[in-house]
Amino acid sequence: MQEVQGISPQMVYAVWRRHADVWVRTWRTNLLPPLVEPILYLLGFGFGVGAYINEMGGVSYVEYIAPSILAISMMFGAFFEATYSAFVRMYYQKTWQAIAATPASASDVLVAELLWATTKSVTNATLMTTAILSVGYIVNQPLISMQGAILMPIVAIPIGLMFAGMGLILTSYTPSIDWFNIPFFLFVNPMFILAGTFFPLSEFPPVAQNIAMCLPLTHAAIVTRTLAYGDGIENLIFSITYITIMTVVMTYLGVKLCLRRIVT
Amino acid sequence: MKNGAISAKSLTKNYGEFCAVNNVSLEIPKGICFGLLGPNGAGKTTMIQMIQASSPITNGKLEVLGMDTISDSREIRKKIGVIPQEDNLDPDFSVRYNLLVYARYFGIGLDEAKEKAEELLKKVELTDKADQEINNLSGGMKRRLIVARGMINEPELLILDEPTTGLDPQARHSVWDQIRIFKNEGKTVLLTTHYMDEAEILCDELAIMDSGRILIQGNPKELIKKTIGDNAAELVALSFGKDEETLNLVEKKCKLMKVSFSRVTDRIILYGKEIENIISEFKDEGNLTDIIRRRATLEDVFLNLTGRQLRD
Ligand SMILES: Nc1ncnc2c1ncn2[C@@H]1O[C@H](COP(=O)(O)OP(=O)(O)OP(=O)(O)O)[C@@H](O)[C@H]1O
Ligand SMILES: [Mg+2]
Numbered sequence: 168m169q170e171v172q173g174i175s176p177q178m179v180y181a182v183w184r185r186h187a188d189v190w191v192r193t194w195r196t197n198l199l200p201p202l203v204e205p206i207l208y209l210l211g212f213g214f215g216v217g218a219y220i221n222e223m224g225g226v227s228y229v230e231y232i233a234p235s236i237l238a239i240s241m242m243f244g245a246f247f248e249a250t251y252s253a254f255v256r257m258y259y260q261k262t263w264q265a266i267a268a269t270p271a272s273a274s275d276v277l278v279a280e281l282l283w284a285t286t287k288s289v290t291n292a293t294l295m296t297t298a299i300l301s302v303g304y305i306v307n308q309p310l311i312s313m314q315g316a317i318l319m320p321i322v323a324i325p326i327g328l329m330f331a332g333m334g335l336i337l338t339s340y341t342p343s344i345d346w347f348n349i350p351f352f353l354f355v356n357p358m359f360i361l362a363g364t365f366f367p368l369s370e371f372p373p374v375a376q377n378i379a380m381c382l383p384l385t386h387a388a389i390v391t392r393t394l395a396y397g398d399g400i401e402n403l404i405f406s407i408t409y410i411t412i413m414t415v416v417m418t419y420l421g422v423k424l425c426l427r428r429i430v431t
Numbered sequence: 432m433k434n435g436a437i438s439a440k441s442l443t444k445n446y447g448e449f450c451a452v453n454n455v456s457l458e459i460p461k462g463i464c465f466g467l468l469g470p471n472g473a474g475k476t477t478m479i480q481m482i483q484a485s486s487p488i489t490n491g492k493l494e495v496l497g498m499d500t501i502s503d504s505r506e507i508r509k510k511i512g513v514i515p516q517e518d519n520l521d522p523d524f525s526v527r528y529n530l531l532v533y534a535r536y537f538g539i540g541l542d543e544a545k546e547k548a549e550e551l552l553k554k555v556e557l558t559d560k561a562d563q564e565i566n567n568l569s570g571g572m573k574r575r576l577i578v579a580r581g582m583i584n585e586p587e588l589l590i591l592d593e594p595t596t597g598l599d600p601q602a603r604h605s606v607w608d609q610i611r612i613f614k615n616e617g618k619t620v621l622l623t624t625h626y627m628d629e630a631e632i633l634c635d636e637l638a639i640m641d642s643g644r645i646l647i648q649g650n651p652k653e654l655i656k657k658t659i660g661d662n663a664a665e666l667v668a669l670s671f672g673k674d675e676e677t678l679n680l681v682e683k684k685c686k687l688m689k690v691s692f693s694r695v696t697d698r699i700i701l702y703g704k705e706i707e708n709i710i711s712e713f714k715d716e717g718n719l720t721d722i723i724r725r726r727a728t729l730e731d732v733f734l735n736l737t738g739r740q741l742r743d
Contacts, residue, residue, distance in 0.1 A: 268511075
């Protein structure tokens with residue numbers, strides 16, 4: 168059993184490279200969304216809705232949502248990859264099954280899934296940060312601090328891993344690909360609105376604030392917001408602790424539960 | 432047998448409560464082509480998944496190429512090639528790139544992999560299709576590509592799970608050729624198939640499984656001789672109405688005279704020395720549409736052992 172479930176960095180890389188190769192093959196269509204989406208959000212919500220809002224949480228509305236959409240894209244990048252895409256590879260394309268006949272182990276495959284999902288988070292964060300900086304440059308209003316822009320891809324790593332782990336937990340359970348719509352509808356989409364992303368948590372009644380503080384996206388958004396504003400990261404202790412613990416627990420559970428499903 | 436390719440001792444595999452492989456002991460020497468036959472659900476694929484050390488065994492001991500499947504699973508997979516029952520080529524890549532990506536899992540460098548890929552594509556006659564997408568291939572081409580993929584690491588043991596199911600005769604022969612070439616290099620082949628003629632042609636030795644157990648094992652020719660004899664005869668009739676009654680009569684007679692037989696939908700197949708006695712009794716029976724005398728085959732052994740009921 169030890170060896171069946173062992174992890175070899177070289178094999179993890181080989182599996183990760185397979186996913187990266189697929190991405191590179193279709194790079195044009197893959198680059199577009201994370202570059203175009205933030206521009207739409209900033210235009211529509213930031214400048215459009217923002218025209219009716221003087222300020223939100225002490226900054227202009229467009230500055231308020233810039234870090235929010237970064238956190239959201241880190242979440243979606245990893246979560247989508249570890250759910251829908253991973254399930255397609257597991258169930259429809261039988262990619263995992265094909266790899267099971269090579270020296271790579273099932274654990275290698277799952278760790279590579281986590282890392283690949285995290286990679287998507289990081290590329291999303293990088294591309295979006297670039298897009299947001301460009302928009303800021305055009306409208307002559309820096310939307311993210313330079314120091315924050317540099318750190319965004321780095322914080323996307325733990326944030327991406329956390330959501331990748333949660334995604335794998337769902338993948339270990341899902342009976343069909345359509346089933347993912349349920350957690351997306353009940354959990355991801357509400358979080359999208361309620362995590363202090365489009366309006367500050369302080370506007371919520373206390374109960375809702377406490378609930379929001381339990382949501383992973385809330386903490387991801389707190390981190391990206393603090394970095395974007397160039398505020399001191401000493402205020403982030405709680406969120407970083409939350410993300411660290413969640414990352415460890417979720418990735419561990421995700422791999423363990425998926426192993427139970429595929430190693431039969 | 433110390434230098435065997437595969438050695439299973441009291442091997443058992445449970446899926447939950449269900450026992451898919453039940454206390455199987457099997458020794459496969461190196462350098463032969465071994466066939467694993469059996470009806471649907473017999474446990475052939477389960478055996479293969481344990482041999483490739485990706486599915487943990489429940490009980491017993493299993494050694495592949497002298498290595499233990501529990502402690503040396505990676506090492507085992509490095510040295511074997513597996514052609515799975517289900518098509519699991521990577522639809523995201525071209526034909527050639529499928530081989531290159533697969534080579535990476537074996538730690539083969541890109542230059543070497545490229546060389547091997549060209550060589551293998553030529554071998555399975557897919558050089559023209561090297562840059563095609565997988566979805567543009569026919570079933571037979573996919574199968575040949577999977578065979579090529581299974582040989583990318585120059586395995587010592589090649590495992591093929593129903594490699595020719597759904598192939599046209601040409602493609603079948605092409606796969607058979609690959610198996611023969613591979614075996615002639617002194618390497619070992621483990622093959623499952625539902626085609627008895629294929630097993631008879633390719634296998635030096637085979638085992639017939641049913642419901643997770645091995646029923647019989649040996650050289651195909653000897654197995655036929657031992658269990659069936661040289662000859663068989665088929666009494667053919669429709670399997671309903673009056674004809675069915677006739678078949679029932681034949682069946683009764685066989686039981687009475689202790690003649691071994693198999694009943695398959697529209698016919699009864701007779702084996703052994705008493706064939707002619709039964710035939711002479713029924714040759715004027717108007718409800719029998721045909722009486723065929725022929726050489727006994729592996730299919731007779733199979734039907735006789737596993738019975739006529741359909742599996743799911
Ligand atoms: N992962 C699994 N979980 C539960 N049961 C399984 C699993 N895999 C196989 N089985 C069961 O084990 C039995 C043996 O299956 P297996 O796939 O080994 O048969 P097979 O001999 O390869 O059949 P076929 O000729 O149809 O391919 C079947 O009853 C099957 O339903
Ligand atoms: Mg099978």
